[in-house]
Amino acid sequence: MQTEVDLLVLPEEKLRQKGIVxxxxxxxxxxxxxxxxxxNILFVSGMIPKIAGQPSSPKGKVGRDLTSQEGYDAARLCVLNALAAAKMELGxxxxxxxxxxxxGYVASAEGFADQPLVINGASDLLVDVFGEKGKHARVSVGVAELPGNVPVEVEVTFEIKGSETGADIEADHVQENLLKEAEQKTSARRRSRGPYRKAAV
Amino acid sequence: MQTEVDLLVLPEEKLRQKGIVxxxxxxxxxxxxxxxxxxNILFVSGMIPKIAGQPSSPKGKVGRDLTSQEGYDAARLCVLNALAAAKMELGxxxxxxxxxxxxGYVASAEGFADQPLVINGASDLLVDVFGEKGKHARVSVGVAELPGNVPVEVEVTFEIKGSETGADIEADHVQENLLKEAEQKTSARRRSRGPYRKAAV
Amino acid sequence: MQTEVDLLVLPEEKLRQKGIVxxxxxxxxxxxxxxxxxxNILFVSGMIPKIAGQPSSPKGKVGRDLTSQEGYDAARLCVLNALAAAKMELGxxxxxxxxxxxxGYVASAEGFADQPLVINGASDLLVDVFGEKGKHARVSVGVAELPGNVPVEVEVTFEIKGSETGADIEADHVQENLLKEAEQKTSARRRSRGPYRKAAV
Known part of the structure; x- marks a missing residue:
């Protein structure tokens, strides 16, 4: 359930709340x-579900080597990589x-037709992190093969805050300060949560 | 045959002229x-040829379960959905x-290589509706599988009129008035046309 | 090895240096x-490795009918077409x-997973021509079929220099003059190179 205060929580704080590193x-x-x-557009390269030091997604095709749920988890891992790339680029x-x-590109076994269920793993994480601003236009297709035999590849495009003019930068600072205040209030209020379960990424 | 007056006809009037709802x-x-x-960019989600209350496109792969012409008709249906989504977003x-x-993504049987003929169904409708402004950059590929076993999925990107400044809005109004005048003249002149045949969408 | 002077060489001069027409x-x-x-964005249509009057790329799927290296060469040809289209549009x-x-879309045989090696043929040529400014976000996937049974299709998106304001245009002219000077110095210095070998495109 998303409250009005949640909408003001910064994305990186949202990640912390969910125990996502x-x-x-x-x-x-x-x-x-x-x-x-x-x-104002950030184009992120297509990302695959492979994260150094973490258990990888199973390889192969969804509908034969992976279930839709395993594909969903893989799509979520792709978005973690996309967020990491965006953070590196933007600071x-x-x-x-x-x-x-x-x-979202899903390596699909013959007859597999639930690509949207798989790519929901990407969409859901983006909405978890950015709230309403995380909702996006989406394309889901089933491809023949993917690099390194991964089951899913996800390309994310972000809009970034304009900062061409001094006025914009100033407005951003005001907003950031408001958000930080809201964040502090939220932090004070919210109960502690369990650690992020890796298997559920 | 496209005349100079046609170019001034608004897209929604074009749809009415063709009996397309x-x-x-x-x-x-x-x-x-x-x-x-x-x-100024409107990103529309990938659309499939499924319209509530209308006979659906056949399912399966083009080159095995559908002919190129059936694929063409399916691509046209995808664009109707994209136009509906754009209208909802823009008013x-x-x-x-x-x-x-x-x-354009075409679910393709082994060896099927006429993806461009299929995606012409999308391109032709866009040019029917928007005239020269309907011509676009295009990518056509053959994919393994599509959501719900549909034969075609089409993603359309539109440019929208800038309206950040008062000057732009004013210019738009002047243009709209000019267009309305042209439209009224066209309506008066043009002969009545037959109803839109559903099967040919 | 890329020197500081190389970075100032205009893309069309780079093509000439490499004997690429x-x-x-x-x-x-x-x-x-x-x-x-x-x-400021130029969207180029998906390009295939087919150039009038030149030996075409082999047809079929990479990993079955073509090696990765042949796929790499095909991806390079796709980018030549994209550059030609961009030049026509921009002057x-x-x-x-x-x-x-x-x-980059690679028509992929069952189990072929080296799409990135193939699409490097596109990326490398862009960096050869534009230097650091040629580096891009990238998506590489393996599709079932491509138009006319070509092995690779590549879609390139460019950013173009803003020229909406007089200030921008002026800045461009200053930069162009600087570049021309650098170019002349480079031309004087560099030793003549062998002709462009077609087979290596």
Whole structure:
């Protein structure tokens, strides 16, 4: 249940509340970048469910080697990588004004048709972290093969807060201060929560 | 044949001329949205050829379960859904200044290589409705599987008229008035046309 | 090895240095365009490795009908077409301020998982031509089928230099003059290079 106060909680505080620690952003294997900013849009590279030092997602095709639920968990891991890449590029997730688009590619066994259930793993985490601003346009398709035989690849596009003008920067600071206040109040109020269960990512 | 007057006809009037009634915008099954606006770009979610209360497209793969022509018709249905989503988000299609991009995913049987013929069903409808402004950059690929075993999924990106400044809004109003005048003249001139044949959507 | 002076060399001069002649931009087979500009973004249509008057890439699926290296070469050809389309739309590649995104679709045999190695053919050429500004966000996936049974399709998105205001245009001119000076110095210094080997494209 999302309360009005929740909407004011900063994304990184949301992650802390849920016990989620962002991984190291994945290193590109080629002459490309984890994320590129153009104007107010941050284009993040397609991310796979592979996180150094964490148990990987099973490999293969959803509907044959993985269940939809395992695919959902893998899509969630992809978004953790996308958030890590965005944070590295921007300095902090609080620079994000909204999630714009998600394209989810599901390596699909013949006849598997529940790609949306799999990509909900990406969408749900984004909404967990950004609230209403986490909702996005979405494309879900079933592809033949994915790099390294992973079951899911997710591309996330973010909108970032404008800071071209002094006025914008000032407005951002005011907003950030308001948010920090709200955050402190929330922190004081909220009861402690259990640790983040890795298997449920 | 497109005349100069046609170019001035508003998109929604074009739909009426062709007897096309936009469907209810499809409801997302997940924590995402039918369309998201960022700046002057409207990102519409991937749309499938399923319209409530209308005969659905056949399911399966093009080149095995559907002909290219049936795929073409399905791609057209996808765009109707995209237009419905855009209209819901913007209030009216007249806010669209141009179509920017179409990505067409065709569920393809082994060896099927005519994805462009299928996605022409999307492109042709957009040009029917928006004229020259309906032409777009395009990507057509053949995927393994699609949600609910539909044969085609289409993602459309629109550019919308800027309205950040009073000057822009004023210019829009002047243009709209000009367009309405042109429209009235066109309506007066044009002969009545037959009803829109559903099967040909 | 990239020197500081190299970074100042204009993209079209870089192509000349490498003996690369851009092909005729491919003609769309349908009611779409090779490239569409919206704001500062240039969206180029998905390009295939087919260039009039040049030996085509082998057809089929990478991992069965083509090796990864042949796929790499095909991805490079796709980017040549994308550059040709961008040049036609913009008048010259020097209007490009950076490469924003590459989406690479690899027609993949069952079990083929080296899509990134194939799409490196696209990424490497972009970095060859644009230097650091050629690095981009990237998505690589393995699809079932592609138009005309080509092995690779590549979609490139560019950022173009803003020229909405007089100040921007002036700044561009200053920069162009600086670049031309640097170019002349480079031309004088560099030793002649061998002709561009077609097979290595």
């Amino acid at each position: 962002l991984p190291e952003p994945p290193k590109p294997i080629g002459t490309y970048l984890p994320a590129v900013r153009s104007g 902090g997730l609080d620079r994000i004004s909204r999630v714009v688009k998600v394209v | 936009l469907p209810e915008p499809p409801k997302p099954i997940g924590t995402y949205l039918p369309a998201v606006r960022s700046g 009216g299609l007249d806010r669209i200044s141009r179509v920017v991009k179409v990505v | 851009l092909p005729e931009p491919p003609k769309p087979i349908g009611t779409y365009l090779p490239a569409v500009r919206s704001g 010259g590649l020097d209007r490009i301020s950076r490469v924003v995104k590459v989406v």
